[in-house]
Amino acid sequence: MKPVAQPTPDTQAWFDRIDQGSLTVPRCQDCDHRFLYPRMCCPACGSRAVELVQASGRGVVDSFVVNHRGPQGFAEDAPYVLALIRLEEGPRLMAHVQVEDLTSARVDLPVVVTFTERGDRRVVQFIPAEVA
Amino acid sequence: MGLRGAIAIVGAAESTDLGKLPDMSALQLHVDAALNALADAGLKPSDVDGVASAGELPNDVADYLGIVPEYLDATNVGGCSYMLHVRHAMAAITAGLCETVLITHGESGRSRVGMQPWAPAPQSMMGQFEVPYGPVGAPSLFPIGVRRYMDTYGMTEEQFAMVPVVQREWAARNPRAKLRDPITVEDVLSSPVIADPIHLAHCCLVTDGGGALVLTSAERAKDLCSSAPVYVLGAGESSESSVVSGLASLTSSRAIERGGRAALRQAEVAHDDVGHLMIYDAFAHVPLYGLEDLGFVGRGEAAAFVAERNTAPGGRLPLNTNGGGLSYTHTGMYGMFAIQESVRQVRGTAPAQVDGVDVSVVTGVGGMFMTSGSLVLGSASTV
Ligand SMILES: [Zn+2]
Numbered sequence: 001m002k003p004v005a006q007p008t009p010d011t012q013a014w015f016d017r018i019d020q021g022s023l024t025v026p027r028c029q030d031c032d033h034r035f036l037y038p039r040m041c042c043p044a045c046g047s048r049a050v051e052l053v054q055a056s057g058r059g060v061v062d063s064f065v066v067n068h069r070g071p072q073g074f075a076e077d078a079p080y081v082l083a084l085i086r087l088e089e090g091p092r093l094m095a096h097v098q099v100e101d102l103t104s105a106r107v108d109l110p111v112v113v114t115f116t117e118r119g120d121r122r123v124v125q126f127i128p129a130e131v132a
Numbered sequence: 133m134g135l136r137g138a139i140a141i142v143g144a145a146e147s148t149d150l151g152k153l154p155d156m157s158a159l160q161l162h163v164d165a166a167l168n169a170l171a172d173a174g175l176k177p178s179d180v181d182g183v184a185s186a187g188e189l190p191n192d193v194a195d196y197l198g199i200v201p202e203y204l205d206a207t208n209v210g211g212c213s214y215m216l217h218v219r220h221a222m223a224a225i226t227a228g229l230c231e232t233v234l235i236t237h238g239e240s241g242r243s244r245v246g247m248q249p250w251a252p253a254p255q256s257m258m259g260q261f262e263v264p265y266g267p268v269g270a271p272s273l274f275p276i277g278v279r280r281y282m283d284t285y286g287m288t289e290e291q292f293a294m295v296p297v298v299q300r301e302w303a304a305r306n307p308r309a310k311l312r313d314p315i316t317v318e319d320v321l322s323s324p325v326i327a328d329p330i331h332l333a334h335c336c337l338v339t340d341g342g343g344a345l346v347l348t349s350a351e352r353a354k355d356l357c358s359s360a361p362v363y364v365l366g367a368g369e370s371s372e373s374s375v376v377s378g379l380a381s382l383t384s385s386r387a388i389e390r391g392g393r394a395a396l397r398q399a400e401v402a403h404d405d406v407g408h409l410m411i412y413d414a415f416a417h418v419p420l421y422g423l424e425d426l427g428f429v430g431r432g433e434a435a436a437f438v439a440e441r442n443t444a445p446g447g448r449l450p451l452n453t454n455g456g457g458l459s460y461t462h463t464g465m466y467g468m469f470a471i472q473e474s475v476r477q478v479r480g481t482a483p484a485q486v487d488g489v490d491v492s493v494v495t496g497v498g499g500m501f502m503t504s505g506s507l508v509l510g511s512a513s514t515v
Contacts, residue, residue, distance in 0.1 A: 005260040015260075037257050037375060063280035063382045065272045065327035074266030082265055082272055082327070084377050092377040094262045107283040123264055 002073040004121045013052060014038040019122050023113045024052040025089045036091040055089055057113035058129065062086040066102055081105045085126050098127050136398055137515035138226045140353035140361035141218075143173025143346030144475040147238065150341040150461045151310060157246030161238025161342030162193050169344035174356055175232065180346070182230035184221060186213035186237065187465060193236050203230035209371065210498020211412060211465040214345070215391075215505025218471070219367035221347050231348060237468035238342035245340075250464075257374045271335055272327035274500040275415050277382030279329065284383050285432030287420075289329060293320035294439040295416035296333045296458050301445055303455025305484035310337055311459040334416040336457035336466070343468035345475075350515065362478045363515045365491070366399025366508035368392060376500050385497065387504035388425040392495050396426070399508035401491050403428055406508075408477045408486050409449055410470040410494040413456040419443075422495050423451075426506070450486045453477060467496035467505070474509050490514055 007015040017024045025034045028042035029049035041048050064083035069075065081097040083105070098114070099105050110129035115122040145168035147153075147161050156164065162185060170177060182203030183190040190204045203224055207216045214235055221233040240247050250269070252258040267273045281287060297317055303309035315333065323333040353361035370390035373379045380386045396403075411422035420434040428449060429437045437443065443451035454460040454473040461469055474492040476482035490513050495506040 002266065003254070003264050005264055006254045007260065008255050011260055037261050037378065063277045065276050065279070065330065066325075067266065067268050067272050067327050068325045069268050069327075070266050071268060077266070079328070080266070082267055082276065084276060084382065094265050094267075094375070094377045096265055107279050118264075 002118055004118050004123065010040045011038045017052065018115065018124055021115050021122060023055040023057055023124060025055045025087065025091060026050050027053045034089045034091060036093060055087055055113070059085040059087040059111055059126065061097060061105065061107055061109040061111060062092055063107060064097065064105055066105065083126070085111060093124060096125050098125055104128065135222050135226055136365050136400060137363045137510070138350055139222050139347050140350050140363045141345055141347055141475055141509070142353050142356050142361050143169040143175065144362070144472055145169040145172045145344060146469065146472055147342035150308060151339050152242055153240070153340040154243040154245060156240065156340065158238050158240045159188050159192065159196060159246055161240065161340065162188050162236040162344070163196050163238070165238060165342035165344035166193065166197060166234055166236045169234070169346050172359060173346040175346060180232050180234045182221065182224060182233035184217035184233060184235045187239055199234070203233065209503040211414065212467045212496025212498045212503055212505040213465060214468045214471055215367065215494070215496045215507050216369045218345065218347065218364060218507055219369055219505065222364055222367055225347065225349050231352065233347045235345040235347070236342070237344065237463070237465060239463035239465055240340045241462070241464040242338050242340045261375050261377065268327055270414065270500065271330055273376050275327065275330045275334070275417050276376055277379070278417050280382040281417065282329070285435070287435040289321060290317050291435040291439040292329065292334070292416060293317040295419060296320050298438060298441065298444045299413065299452050299456045299458050302453045302484050303459035305445065306455050306460065307483060309455040309460045310339060311455070330415065336414045336462035337459070339461045339463050341461050341463045341469070343472050345471065359481070360479055360512060362475050363510045363512070364507060365401065365510040365514060366395040366397070367506065368394030368398065369503070369505040371503040373502060379501055384431070385421050385425050385501040385504060387501060388422050388495060388497065388506070391504045392422070392426040392506040395506040395508050396493070399510070401508060406449070406491050406493050407489040408453065408474065408492040409451045410474050410492070411451065412466055412470055412496045413452055413458050414462065414466065414497070416458065418497060419451060426493065426495060445484065453482060453484050453486060470494050470496060471507065474507070478509050478511050
């Protein structure tokens with residue numbers, strides 16, 4: 001069984017939106033900084049005025065590895081692309097990039113968000129923009 | 133008073149054995165190394181009034197040895213914790229909080245005797261944002277930026293493979309190293325793929341072992357009939373993101389850069405003064421990032437620098453001369469072993485001794501570039 005995030009009070013709202021199929025990015029209402037992970041204050045200025053804003057869902061592969069082994073729940077999926085996605089809004093997220101052909105995974109590959117079901121929760125994933 | 137050269141390492145030793153030690157718990161490995169380091173310093177446990185450790189709590193190490201300390205440092209920020217212990221001891225001893233500090237490491241990384249399994253807590257940021265994607269632990273999380281590095285700077289797989297090849301050359305000169313047979317670029321690239329571009333040969337060993345240091349003021353060091361004191365000329369520490377996805381850069385480490393350059397500044401040494409270098413090599417890319425972050429080479433130059441044998445035996449900047457985590461030993465929190473090799477090189481007692489090392493720099497990392505600590509160590513001629 002693959003794990004799902006166990007949200008803490010400061011990340012709950014962000015994961016709730018994921019479960020609704022919506023990717024958001026925390027934004028500071030004082031300095032406009034956008035960041036991840038979600039937290040109760042802005043890491044750029046310390047303001048507590050933080051809101052979740054809708055993300056475009058577009059990004060690029062900043063870097064990645066192709067896991068040829070996997071921990072429990074993932075071993076049967078290997079090899080799979082474990083990537084850091086640079087969102088259009090600025091911050092990065094870790095996710096899988098779901099590709100038919102592993103050789104199509106590359107640095108700077110444009111990707112768009114998708115969501116996969118995991119139990120009664122959803123998990124953020126990405127697919128190449130050209131496939132979408 | 134200034135901190136440069138204010139304290140000295142007067143005792144340094146590893147556990148009696150390294151490797152597979154199913155008959156020793158992690159705590160025993162701390163204590164075994166501590167007794168060896170105290171013997172090296174010509175001191176007894178009762179001479180110690182400060183204890184620092186990571187993995188086991190310093191109060192537990194102190195109690196086992198019958199020490200009632202007046203200074204405790206339980207800093208645990210991963211494998212570089214021991215660099216931070218030295219830095220904190222530098223301040224504490226100089227300020228008069230204590231006189232003699234014992235720093236211990238012990239880890240049953242391979243046999244797992246008396247050890248909890250490593251796993252991020254499910255409610256930690258890494259547990260929430262990264263574990264659900266099935267990283268293969270450190271082997272995929274730590275080197276995840278290497279593709280970006282290759283893309284940015286044009287590092288080839290062959291250049292990258294030279295890191296383990298060169299370190300194995302150092303290990304071949306060290307009878308205590310676990311892996312001593314020479315390897316080629318071909319051997320590295322044909323070793324099993326773990327998390328492409330990382331092959332097994334790019335990954336550190338997993339072993340059991342320990343190490344310990346004894347520090348005191350430079351003044352008091354002169355009166356101890358130990359091996360030649362090794363002076364702490366500079367020290368620095370830093371940290372950044374709790375998750376890999378939050379690191380400022382995927383092609384460098386802000387924590388290494390901040391901590392390392394602070395150490396060099398405090399030590400008042402130029403890069404050309406450094407005769408020996410240790411950079412924590414949990415995976416083969418870390419020394420490359422470190423060479424650049426510490427300023428020994430420019431951005432993007434480290435892979436060619438290593439491939440052209442500048443860090444190899446006979447090269448101008450000997451690096452990871454014990455064989456490193458890749459070939460010597462790696463218990464999990466390897467930083468202590470990197471410090472031990474720097475001490476040996478400055479003392480002139482290393483198995484693969486480099487000629488005339490008066491200044492050695494040793495840099496550790498914790499987590500996946502989340503923390504870093506650096507030390508600049510010097511011989512008597514530097515103070
Ligand atoms: Zn702000």
